Amino acid sequence: xxxxxxxxxxxxxxxxxxxxxxxxxxxxxxxxxxxxxxxxxxxxxxxxxxxxxxxxxxxxxxxxxxxxxxxxxxxxxxxxxxxxxxxxxxxxxxxxxxxxxxxxxxxxxxxxxxxxxxxxxxxxxxxxxxxxxxxxxxxxxxxxxxxxxxxxxxxxxxxxxxxxxxxxxxxxxxxxxxxxxxxxxxxxxxxxxxxxxxxxxxxxxxxxxxxxxxxxxxxxxxxxxxxxxxxxxxxxxxxxxxxxxxxxxxxxxxxxxxxxxxxxxxxxxxxxxxxxxxxxxxxxxxxxxxxxxxxxxxxxxxxxxxxxxxxxxxxxxxxxxxxxxxxxxxxxxxxxxxxxxxxxxxxxxxxxxxxxxxxxxxxxxxxxxxxxxxxxxxxxxxxxxxxxxxxxxxxxxxxxxxxxxxxxxxxxxxxxxxxxxxxxxxxxxxxxxxxxxxxxxxxxxxxxxxxxxxxxxxxxxxxxxxxxxxxxxxxxxxxxxxxxxx
Numbered sequence: 001x002x003x004x005x006x007x008x009x010x011x012x013x014x015x016x017x018x019x020x021x022x023x024x025x026x027x028x029x030x031x032x033x034x035x036x037x038x039x040x041x042x043x044x045x046x047x048x049x050x051x052x053x054x055x056x057x058x059x060x061x062x063x064x065x066x067x068x069x070x071x072x073x074x075x076x077x078x079x080x081x082x083x084x085x086x087x088x089x090x091x092x093x094x095x096x097x098x099x100x101x102x103x104x105x106x107x108x109x110x111x112x113x114x115x116x117x118x119x120x121x122x123x124x125x126x127x128x129x130x131x132x133x134x135x136x137x138x139x140x141x142x143x144x145x146x147x148x149x150x151x152x153x154x155x156x157x158x159x160x161x162x163x164x165x166x167x168x169x170x171x172x173x174x175x176x177x178x179x180x181x182x183x184x185x186x187x188x189x190x191x192x193x194x195x196x197x198x199x200x201x202x203x204x205x206x207x208x209x210x211x212x213x214x215x216x217x218x219x220x221x222x223x224x225x226x227x228x229x230x231x232x233x234x235x236x237x238x239x240x241x242x243x244x245x246x247x248x249x250x251x252x253x254x255x256x257x258x259x260x261x262x263x264x265x266x267x268x269x270x271x272x273x274x275x276x277x278x279x280x281x282x283x284x285x286x287x288x289x290x291x292x293x294x295x296x297x298x299x300x301x302x303x304x305x306x307x308x309x310x311x312x313x314x315x316x317x318x319x320x321x322x323x324x325x326x327x328x329x330x331x332x333x334x335x336x337x338x339x340x341x342x343x344x345x346x347x348x349x350x351x352x353x354x355x356x357x358x359x360x361x362x363x364x365x366x367x368x369x370x371x372x373x374x375x376x377x378x379x380x381x382x383x384x385x386x387x388x389x390x391x392x393x394x395x396x397x398x399x400x401x402x403x404x405x406x407x408x409x410x411x412x413x414x415x416x417x418x419x420x421x422x423x424x425x426x427x428x429x430x431x432x433x434x435x436x437x438x439x440x441x442x443x444x445x446x447x448x449x450x451x452x453x454x455x456x457x458x459x460x461x462x463x464x465x466x467x468x469x470x471x472x473x474x475x476x477x478x479x480x481x482x483x484x485x486x
Contacts, residue, residue, distance in 0.1 A: 004046055014116040015044045022347035026304075027311045029191040029275045032344055033097070041126040045074035048118050051110055056120060059108035061465030062160070064088045066105060066120055073127055082131045085124060086139060090163035090206065091156065091464065093132055093198045096125025098189060099461040100338050132201050138208040142169035147478045150175065150234040152219045152417060155183020156460045157451030158240030159206060160467030161474075166209040168475050173234075175217040180271060183242050184452075185460070187271040188263070190301050192308070193341075196270075220419040229446055236446050236474045239432060240467060243411040243452035249293065253361030258287060258369035262294070262302045262408035269305045277312065286310045287404030288322055291372055293358060294408035295328035298457075300341040302406045303350045324350050325400070329357040329377050329390040355379075357390065359397065361405055372400045413453045421447075431456055439473035440466055448474055 004012075018034040019025070025032055036044065048070040056066045065084050072081035085092050101121035109117030131137065147170045151158045154176035162172045180186055182199045207213060219225065219241070228234045246261030248254055265284070268274045274284035290310070292303045303324050310322030326345070328335065331354050335342055346352070353374075360373040376396035379388035412430040423444040425433040432449040435441050440450040450466025452458055 006049055009047055009049055010111065010115070012043065012047045014047065014119055015040045015122075017119075017122055019344075022344075022349075025192065026307055026348040027315065029308060031195055032192050035129060036122055036126045041123060042074055044119050045070050045123060047111065048074070049110055055108040055110065056105045056118075059105040060088075061104065061461045062088050062468050064105075064124075069127065070118070070120075070123055073123060078127060078130055079137075081127045082137065085127055086131075088468075089124075089464070090160055091202050092124050092128035093202055094156070094185060094194060095461055095464070096121050096123075096128050097194050097198070098185075100459055102339065104461065129198075132198070136201065136205050138205060139163075139167055141167055141209050144171065145169045145478065147171065147236075148173070148234045149474060149478075150228045150232070150237045152225075152237065152239045153177075153183055153241035153451075153453070154181035154203070154213055154215075155240055155242045155451065155463065156185060157242075157453075157463040157467040157470075158183070158238065159203065160464040161238045161240060161448075161450065161471045162211045162467075163206050163209065164468055164471035165474060166206065166211045168471075170475070170478060171210070173212045173214060175219055175223075176213060176215045177218045177241075178271060179215050181213050181215060183240075184244075187267045188298065188301070190266070190270055190305050191275055192304070193301070218416065220416040220421075224420040225417075225424065225444070225447060226420055226422065235478060236448065238440075238467070238470050238474065239417065239442070239447065239449035239453055240451045240463070241413065241417050241453050242463075243413045243431070243457050245412045245414050245430070246407065247409045247411060248407050249358060249409065251358060251360055253363060253369075256361055256363040256369045257367050258285070258363075258403055259361060259405045259407070262292070262298045262406050263411065265302055265406050266298070266305065269309070274309070275305070277309070278316070284309060285404065286313060286322060287369075287402065288320065289402045290322055290324045290404045290406065291327050291358075291400060291402040292325065292406045292408055293327050294410075295326055295330075295335045295337055296408060296410075296457075297337045297341055299326055299328075299408035300337045300345050300350075302408050304345055304348060306404075306406070307348055307350060325353050325402070326350055327353045327356050327358060327372075327374065327400075329355065330387065331355055331379060334379075334387045353400075355390070357392065358405075369403050369405055370401070372402050372405060373397055374400055411452070411457050417453075429456060436473075438469060440470035441473060446477075 069084040106117040151174040246263045272282040273280040274282035314321045355377040376393040377390040380391045383389045425443040440448040448470040451463030
C-alpha cells in the first residue's frame, strides 16, 4: 500500500459519486447513487489525514470513530473497519445513504477549511455494503441481565435504542404499528434513495442480536404504555414512534379530490409498493400537472416519485409525461432539503416555483382539483429560525393549472400513542415533553423518548443519536446506577 504525505493527501481530488443518468433514472426506481468501486473507495480513503484530534467525530450524532474506520479501510482491513463503524452505528448502510453528512461530520473535516471534505458518508456506505454482501457479522452481545425493555416504533430512533440495549444484554421487544419494520425508512424514503432490502438487512442484524420485532401493533390501542409497564412486565419503555401526522394548509379547497398529504402519497408508493406497478397494483393516482407544496426532503421525495410514476404511465399507456412543480414560499437560498436532493430533482426535470404560496385550491363540478391560486412572495426580516420571513406581494395573485396537490409541510406525532399514559406530558406542538433533553427521560416514570416524537420531523441520524443517548440512560437505570427513573 502506497504511503502519502499530508501534502499529497490534501492534493487528492474528492471522488464524485457515480449516478444513474438523469434521463434514464426518472423512468425507474433504481438507486440513483451507484456507490464507489473498490478503487474509488481506496482513493477517497487516502484523502483522510487521520487527525489526532478528529473534529469530524464531534459532528456525528452517534459518535462514530471516523478516522479509525477510514484508516482500516485504506489498509485493506475491512473486517476491522466494519467493527469500528458498527461499534457506534447499528444502521451504517442506511446512514451512508440518507444522512446529511455535508452539514454534520463532513463540515467539521479539516480539509473542508480550504477545499472539499473527505466523503465520509460515501465511505460509510461502501464499508456497510461490503459487510451486508458478505453476510453481516452479528455484534457481540453481553450476558442477559433479565431486564425487559419495550420500544415503541421500529424507525431509526427505536431501532438504534433497541440495538444498543440488546448489545448490553437486555431483552428488547420493538412494537411497530405498520406491517414492516423501518418506520420512515420504509414508508417515507423512496427506493431510489434507500433500497428496502438494505433496511430489512440491517433490521435482520438486530434480530440476530436477540431483538424481537413485533409488527401490526398500535400502542395506545392494543396496549397502552401503562399496560406495558404493569401487565406486560417491562422495566422501561422507549417511545420512538416518530411524527406521522401530516400538516395541511388552512386554505379553501383543501378537501377536493386530488389533494393529499406527502405521508399518504409516499406510504402508498413505498411501503405499499406502488413503485413496483404494474407488478403491484397499489392505487397511486398521479396527475398530469402535479404541485408539491414545500421544499424539504419529503417534498423532494414526493416530487421525484410523482415524476417517475408519471413517466412510467406515459411509457405504458402513451401520452405526455407529467409536469411536476415544487411550490415554495421562500427563495432557493432557504430551501431546507439537502442540496444533493435538490440537484438531483432539477436534473430529473422537477420545476421549482420559488417565492410562491398557495392561497386557494379550486376544482370542477365533480369535486376534482383543476387548479391552484397562488400569490407571489418577497422576503422580509429573518424569523425565529433565522430564515427571512416571506411576505405576500399585494395584487400578485395568479392561477396555476394543476390536477394534483401534495402537501409536504411537516408532521407531528400521532396522539394515539399517548392514550391512557398518565404523567406523560406533551408540548403545544403535540411532541413529547422530556424532563432531560440529554437522555430523553420523559415526565413519566420509567419512560424515555427520542427522535421525531420529541423534536418534530428531523433527520434520521439525529433520531439515531437520541435513541443511543436514551439507551445509555436506560442501561444506567436498569443497572441501579440511577436511583429513580423519575
